[in-house]
Amino acid sequence: AQKITQTQPGMFVQEKEAVTLDCTYDTSDQSYGLFWYKQPSSGEMIFLIYQGSYDEQNATEGRYSLNFQKARKSANLVISASQLGDSAMYFCAMREGPNFGNEKLTFGTGTRLTIIP
Amino acid sequence: DGGITQSPKYLFRKEGQNVTLSCEQNLNHDAMYWYRQDPGQGLRLIYYSQIVNDFQKGDIAEGYSVSREKKESFPLTVTSAQKNPTAFYLCASKEQGSNYGYTFGSGTRLTVV
Numbered sequence: 001a002q003k004i005t006q007t008q009p010g011m012f013v014q015e016k017e018a019v020t021l022d023c024t025y026d027t028s029d030q031s032y033g034l035f036w037y038k039q040p041s042s043g044e045m046i047f048l049i050y051q052g053s054y055d056e057q058n059a060t061e062g063r064y065s066l067n068f069q070k071a072r073k074s075a076n077l078v079i080s081a082s083q084l085g086d087s088a089m090y091f092c093a094m095r096e097g098p099n100f101g102n103e104k105l106t107f108g109t110g111t112r113l114t115i116i117p
Numbered sequence: 118d119g120g121i122t123q124s125p126k127y128l129f130r131k132e133g134q135n136v137t138l139s140c141e142q143n144l145n146h147d148a149m150y151w152y153r154q155d156p157g158q159g160l161r162l163i164y165y166s167q168i169v170n171d172f173q174k175g176d177i178a179e180g181y182s183v184s185r186e187k188k189e190s191f192p193l194t195v196t197s198a199q200k201n202p203t204a205f206y207l208c209a210s211k212e213q214g215s216n217y218g219y220t221f222g223s224g225t226r227l228t229v230v
Binding site: 006035042043044045047104105109110 | 150152157158159160161162165175205207209211216219221222223224226
């Protein structure tokens with residue numbers, strides 16, 4: 001079974017609209033972390049936001065927020081007021097187990113977001 | 118400035134040849150990782166290392182080899198046994214104890230000609 005599932009291969013959104021990118025995960029660990037990364041066409045991976053499994057509040061970082069629904073094993077990324085520069089690939093990732101420092105990340109297949117002027 | 122440097126950015130290899138991708142970090146991170154990215158498949162873990170002189174296989178280690186002789190360096194060799202090596206390769210490192218501490222390099226695009 002896939003540990004991280006992103007069901008939207010591509011999305012087109014009008015500039016200034018909000019957009020939600022879906023991510024579901026599968027783990028039996030009680031302690032884990034969820035990440036979202038942005039990958040522009042240049043290829044580098046840009047960290048956007050992090051949610052720990054024990055965090056009670058949804059994470060927010062500027063225009064990015066993470067809609068964390070633990071019972072549904074869902075960690076959707078919400079981008080408010082989208083901009084042309086938001087056009088990129090977006091990856092959801094998970095670290096399983098507590099953060100002792102060196103755990104590997106498992107990635108989803110990504111969503112290509114295109115913002116339309 | 119601290120960061121991860123991957124070189125070269127583009128690499129061409131003839132079939133049957135081994136090739137080594139460089140990854141150097143000056144962040145004093147203990148853990149380092151190699152990922153492979155193919156279109157539509159996201160990032161898949163090849164090898165990772167938590168300390169010097171120690172490394173573990175990831176999900177797709179066949180046809181690859183690594184070494185970790187220095188904390189700063191984690192080179193990846195793509196051997197002739199790797200049947201489909203054309204891909205984008207990303208190196209990453211992690212700061213111990215930090216949730217946000219995964220840092221990625223800018224990647225190497227390998228093409229077999």
